[in-house]
Amino acid sequence: MKYFIKTFGCAANEADSERIASYYKARGFTQAKRIQDADDVVINTCMVRQMAEDRVYGLVHNLQKFKTQNSKLKIIVTGCMVGMAMREKTGKMLSLLKEKMPAVDEFLPIEEVGFDHAPIRTDKTHAWVPISNGCNNFCTFCVVPFTRGREVSRPFEDILLECRQLTQQGYKHITLVGQNVNSYGADLLLGSQKDAILLSWKDRILLQVKNVKPTYVKHLGRLRIPTLFPQLLEEICKIEGITCIDFISSNPWDFSDDLIKTIANNAKISRHIHLPVQSGSNEVLKRMNRWYTSEQYIAVISKIKTQIQNITFSTDIIVGFPGETKEQFEHTVDLAKKVGFTKAYVAMYSDRPMTAAHKVFTDDIPHEEKKRRWKILEELINKTNLRAGTYK
Numbered sequence: 319m320k321y322f323i324k325t326f327g328c329a330a331n332e333a334d335s336e337r338i339a340s341y342y343k344a345r346g347f348t349q350a351k352r353i354q355d356a357d358d359v360v361i362n363t364c365m366v367r368q369m370a371e372d373r374v375y376g377l378v379h380n381l382q383k384f385k386t387q388n389s390k391l392k393i394i395v396t397g398c399m400v401g402m403a404m405r406e407k408t409g410k411m412l413s414l415l416k417e418k419m420p421a422v423d424e425f426l427p428i429e430e431v432g433f434d435h436a437p438i439r440t441d442k443t444h445a446w447v448p449i450s451n452g453c454n455n456f457c458t459f460c461v462v463p464f465t466r467g468r469e470v471s472r473p474f475e476d477i478l479l480e481c482r483q484l485t486q487q488g489y490k491h492i493t494l495v496g497q498n499v500n501s502y503g504a505d506l507l508l509g510s511q512k513d514a515i516l517l518s519w520k521d522r523i524l525l526q527v528k529n530v531k532p533t534y535v536k537h538l539g540r541l542r543i544p545t546l547f548p549q550l551l552e553e554i555c556k557i558e559g560i561t562c563i564d565f566i567s568s569n570p571w572d573f574s575d576d577l578i579k580t581i582a583n584n585a586k587i588s589r590h591i592h593l594p595v596q597s598g599s600n601e602v603l604k605r606m607n608r609w610y611t612s613e614q615y616i617a618v619i620s621k622i623k624t625q626i627q628n629i630t631f632s633t634d635i636i637v638g639f640p641g642e643t644k645e646q647f648e649h650t651v652d653l654a655k656k657v658g659f660t661k662a663y664v665a666m667y668s669d670r671p672m673t674a675a676h677k678v679f680t681d682d683i684p685h686e687e688k689k690r691r692w693k694i695l696e697e698l699i700n701k702t703n704l705r706a707g708t709y710k
């Protein structure tokens with residue numbers, strides 16, 4: 319029996335697909351080189367934009383014809399589309415998926431794929447290592463809190479164990495993956511005794527040794543650990559055999575002084591940081607529910623540049639967010655010039671179900687105008703070398 323996995327979307331989906339592959343291997347399946355040779359086709363979906371969703375519908379439609387040639391062919395859909403459908407309480411979304419993709423045999427929530435087997439890595443020297451899943455931030459444009467649910471951190475020791483095992487297999491470069499890696503650990507202790515008991519004894523000792531105390535986080539309106547991400551990085555840096563560590567994605571609001579210090583003191587940590595800004599306009603950032611201003615973002619960048627030599631930055635930007643005026647867009651252009659990003663993933667705003675932006679705002683920027691803004695940033699950041707940015 320053979321399997322084939324088609325992955326859409328981000329690094330987190332890539333890492334999930336490697337774990338799905340491990341389940342097939344454990345059941346005696348081998349990997350098919352071509353989709354048409356597989357008995358089980360797994361489609362790991364993304365919902366970040368409508369286009370990503372449409373590609374899934376198109377693929378399932380095309381696979382239908384293979385079903386007539388191979389009656390054993392099973393189509394399994396997992397990932398964000400299923401995550402959101404399962405979390406949508408009325409069941410309407412799941413019914414809609416079934417209606418739109420009648421050829422699908424199974425809708426599999428990704429949570430059912432655990433960490434019991436070593437992932438089947440697609441690369442021989444570089445490995446994705448998931449450290450958390452989900453997000454608590456609820457940026458108004460983003461489906462992730464609905465598709466992946468609330469942030470859940472993997473136990474500290476499990477991550478270190480996986481990293482140590484990777485070195486035994488010859489891996490030298492690891493990328494830590496999560497929706498908000500630098501808030502890693504924030505959910506391990508919520509300030510109540512009940513939740514603290516859920517920690518493993520090793521994690522509890524670590525908290526005591528590091529003297530980590532819960533603090534009140536304004537934008538979440540609750541107590542949480544500031545973040546254990548610097549501590550996690552420090553421990554991974556101690557593992558012999560690992561020569562390069564990077565992470566995706568981090569967020570400006572959890573980029574603490576401790577984290578900057580940890581990166582500065584450990585040459586194994588990459589000198590390139592992906593730090594999504596999304597917009598350079600404070601009004602737009604506020605409507606996006608991003609808890610920083612453009613000035614604060616630039617201040618973090620400046621602090622990092624001062625403390626870490628030869629650091630470079632990439633980012634994510636959304637153009638054409640509801641109500642974004644031309645002037646507000648120009649603030650994003652100004653910010654990009656100041657920071658000097660080496661790369662930007664520029665996206666035209668796409669209205670996503672269940673998000674606050676979908677419920678409250680109107681997707682009122684015409685497609686042509688979104689495209690015009692997209693082109694300006696593409697030209698500015700990705701086609702010219704902005705690294706020589708003037709900002710110091």
Ligand code: SF4
Nearest residue numbers: 453455456457460462
């Ligand atoms: S931080 Fe915002 S954009 Fe990133 S995953 Fe969470 S909700 Fe989405």
